[in-house]
Structures are given as structure tokens and as C-alpha cells.
Amino acid sequence: MHIFDSPFWQSVAGSLLANAIFALLLSTAMISFVRHLAKQAWLERQTIRLWLTVPLFLYVGLLAIRFNTVSAKESTIASLRQSVDRLNEQLAPRHLTAQQKACLKEKLSKGSPGEVHFAWAGANAEAFQYAVEVDDVVEAGHWKVDDDQNMFYPFGGLLIIVGKTQIPAAATVLRDAFSTCRVSATWHVASDAPPQGFRLYVGPKE
Numbered sequence: 001m002h003i004f005d006s007p008f009w010q011s012v013a014g015s016l017l018a019n020a021i022f023a024l025l026l027s028t029a030m031i032s033f034v035r036h037l038a039k040q041a042w043l044e045r046q047t048i049r050l051w052l053t054v055p056l057f058l059y060v061g062l063l064a065i066r067f068n069t070v071s072a073k074e075s076t077i078a079s080l081r082q083s084v085d086r087l088n089e090q091l092a093p094r095h096l097t098a099q100q101k102a103c104l105k106e107k108l109s110k111g112s113p114g115e116v117h118f119a120w121a122g123a124n125a126e127a128f129q130y131a132v133e134v135d136d137v138v139e140a141g142h143w144k145v146d147d148d149q150n151m152f153y154p155f156g157g158l159l160i161i162v163g164k165t166q167i168p169a170a171a172t173v174l175r176d177a178f179s180t181c182r183v184s185a186t187w188h189v190a191s192d193a194p195p196q197g198f199r200l201y202v203g204p205k206e
Contacts, residue, residue: 094130094205096183101137103181108141114170115144117194120202122150131202134158138174138200156206158185163193171198 096104108114116138120131128150139145153159158178162171178185193199 090205093126096133096137100181100183101133101140104137104177104183105140107177107180108138108143108174111173113142113144114168114173115146115197116170116174117146117197117199118201119147119151119199121152121204123152124204127202127204130158130205134200134202143170151201153188153190153201153203155186155188156203158183159188159199159201159203160185161188161190161193161199161201163195163198164189164191166196168196168198174200 118131118135118138121127135145135147153161160171160175160178162168175185175187188201
């Protein structure tokens, strides 16, 4: 005899219990099926989101690469321009501006005229040309200039060369005039400075 043929299962209580067990099993199966469908839908949605996100990341990455490339190019161009400007400044010959010439003439014309021995690096064409300009403006200030012509010192730039024991007052006046008129000049002490005087020397451009 089958178990469900027993009197209990044939009774109302047994029938209710059997229906309850069947309903529980059916509901469990339905819940599992719904969860499975929901999980599949969630996975599909995540997959769709992933595929939608990939092009977005690619686009943002390409924009970043383009921005970095443009920035690098602009930085390189700016650096090259600065290098070219510095090189042009280094290669450009020195000149006294009109304002500097007028300023020096005014400053040197005040007080009693001074006297200076003048020399330049004779093998350097740029130094010679600059020396001519400085010589002319010092003479325009009514100073006496004794040309020592070309000499050589292992220094560049415009030098005011004085002796070790005594500094002539005219050397100080000339130095102050250069400083006021924004002409770069360096104070230099040397043993071969002219006795009782000083020398203005134009060396190669630094």
C-alpha cells in the first residue's frame, strides 16, 4: 500500500498538510527562479554598464593624452624660445643706449675733469667697438683719456683697474657714474695699474 493511501493522508488534515508542503515547495522553486532571473538581469545590466563605461574611459584617456601632448609641446616651445633669447642676448654686441650716453655725459661733466688710461682687448672686435663708444662718452664728459690701446687681462666685461695702495678720486667718480647710469662695470685691483692713476679696460663680453 502506498503511503498516501493511508487514512491520515485521506483525511482533511492530511490533505491540508500535503497541500501546504506542495505550496511551500512550489513557492521555494518560484523564489529561486525569480532570484535567478533577477541575478541574470543584474549581470546583464552590469555588463551593459561596463560596455558603456569602456568608451567613456577611452575618450577621457585620449583627451588626457592629447592635453599632455599639447602641454608638453607648449612647454618645449617656450623653453626653446627662452634658450634662443638667451643665446641672442649672449651673442648680441654691447652698446650704450642714448639714455646711458646722456646720463654719463651729465655725471662726468660735473666737477673737475678727470683723467683715465683706456685699454681694450685688441683681439676682440666686439670689445673694441664697445670701447670706442665708452671712450667717446668719457671724452664727451670733458675727461682726459690716454689710450693704452690693446692689452690683455684674463677677465671679461668693463673693468675699472686701480692700484693696491691708492684709489684715485676720479676712479670713484667714474664708478659712481657707471652705477647711476646702469652701465655694468667691475672694480678690479691690480699691481700693473698706472702710477697715480687708474685704467678703464674693456674686455670680451661675459
